[in-house]
Amino acid sequence: MNNPIFMMKVIVFCFALAFVPVDASDFTLQIFGNANLDDSIDELDIEYVQGIIDGTNDETELSDANYDGKIDEEDIVQINQIIGGEEKRLTILDDAERIVTLDMPLERVVLARMAVDQALVAMDATDKVVGISSDIKDYHPHIAKPGGWMDLPNVGYVYTELDYEKIIELNPDIVFMDPQFATEVDEKLPDTISVVALSTGVPDTKKVISGFKILGVMFRKETEAERVIDWIQKYDTIIRERTKDLNPEEQPTFYIEADDWVTYNSEQWDGKAAAECGGRNIADGVNLFIPGENGEYAVSPEWVLEQNPDVIFRRIRAQTDLVSEEKAKARLAEFINRTGWDETNAVKNGQVYLYVAEMNFAPCNIIGRCYFAKFLQPKLFRDINPKDIADEYWNTFIGNEYPEMWVYPEPK
Incomplete structure (x- = not known):
């Protein structure tokens, strides 16, 4: 439309x-x-x-x-x-x-991708959903269950195949999709079905807040959306205010790894999540590597060793190595056991951490920023307990406990 x-x-x-x-x-x-x-x-x-x-x-x-x-x-x-x-x-x-x-009010909603799912649960706008993607059921059952969506029809998965026939059969007013797929999906659906892309699952506080604002109007849940926004802004303000005057040269350096030897600078994805949290990303200002399609850098092991980061972070997929302390401990030991890493400041000082992807790639990504700030500036954030903040979010806005560890090990 x-x-x-x-x-x-x-x-x-x-x-x-x-x-x-x-x-x-x-x-x-x-x-x-x-x-x-x-x-x-x-x-x-x-x-x-x-x-x-x-x-x-x-x-x-x-x-x-x-x-x-x-x-x-x-x-x-x-x-x-x-x-x-x-x-x-x-x-x-x-x-x-x-x-x-959009024709208003919205009465029938299909969630063809993750991220908006968590936002709708957080603002108590779950009752209009009539179909969800398989990735929500597979990777976000902790969202689908409080949303009451586990028994809803499955509309497929955009990275394999969306079930367009099922979507049309459900006759939704709106289908939510990632920005990069929105036009393609829109072209395959009748004009009576609107396709909307909102970036509520990216590590960008402004985009997340903007997404909540729009969803609040769309679902006529502006008061509920503002409650979540106020909560996000409270902690975002604390982080920015405490780190804004830090001398960059005195901040610890860090390497953040999204996949094996793949990193991001402070403008993209995981790097953006950790930006302005009290550390210096070793990928910033580096022209040795050609960025990939999503701004990622494939770096060499030798280069990372030469930078000798003070802190190292590694992203972990949900429902894998952070579901138990036993698995997390084994994964951390495997990660650290790289040639030459025992000589890095991060390993020698016990400053290597695993973190779950959802910590950064979800509407609750301020939780990730709280963890990064705590790891990078423990004295400056001595009064901040990221685990308590995470529990506050999930208990207040989702209504259950997060099913795995956010990080391993937890900050001291």
């Missing part, structure tokens, strides 16, 4: 965001009706649109609230309806940079 002129609108919108005033919010709520380009839709947007109509304000790329190509009183009506949770249609710019118009 996409407007055929969306590409031009997206280009103009993205250009406009480059010139958002410095006193604007850290991000813009990407919903049409957010006329003043802040992080919410409220009475200020009504005032702004009225100013456009009166000729005193400039049109913005989100001021056409009902997305009909003109700014008029109908847009004020639409904004009032969004504020009251009574809109019949809602137009958003998703994280695949696609303009998507």
Whole structure:
């Protein structure tokens, strides 16, 4: 259900965001009706649109609230309806940079990929889901069970094969998908089914918060979404405030490994999760290696030894080596037993840690940042217990215990 002129609108919108005033919010709520380009839709947007109509304000790329190509009183009506949770249609710019118009309210939802699943459970918006992907059942049963989804129809897995016939049979209003697959999936479904991509499962606090904001409006659960956002921001603020004035030269160096001899700098994935947590990533500013498709660097064992990192982190897939202390201990011993590693500062000082992927690649990724901060700056975060923070999140917003260890070993 996409407007055929969306590409031009997206280009103009993205250009406009480059010139958002410095006193604007850290991000813009990407919903049409957010006329003043802040992080919410409220009475200020009504005032702004009225100013456009009166000729005193400039049109913005989100001021056409009902997305009909003109700014008029109908847009004020639409904004009032969004504020009251009574809109019949809602137009958003998703994280695949696609303009998507949804019929509201949402009554039938298919989760064709992980990440949004956890967000919906956290904000108590689970009752509209009618089908889920196999990876949610296989890798996120701790989310599917509290969501009440384990017995729902399986719609396949995008990395092998989605069951498009099953999705069409379920007749959803919306299908959630990863940004890189959104267009492909959208093209294989009828126009009556909207496909939306939201990046709630990436190690980027701003994107996660933006995703919760949009989901809150879409599911009319704004209060619940704000509760989660406030919780995330509380700990994110603590980390940023305590580390912002640290001298980079005095910070410990670290190597973060996502796969065997594969790492990321502070701009991408695992490296981004650990950025601004009180350490220096040895991959930052290095031009020796050509980045891969996802920004990863395949590094040499010799280079890592030459950098002699103070701390080493290794990502572990869920439901494997961190399901028990026995397995974790064996995996850590295997990881450390690399040629020459016994001479590195990290190994000599007992600063090598395993971490579960979900610590960074889920809406709760602030848990990962708390762990990285604790490992890298233990004195600065002596009053922070990441395990307690993780338990707080799962008990408060998910309603169960996380089924495996987040890290091994736990910080001292």
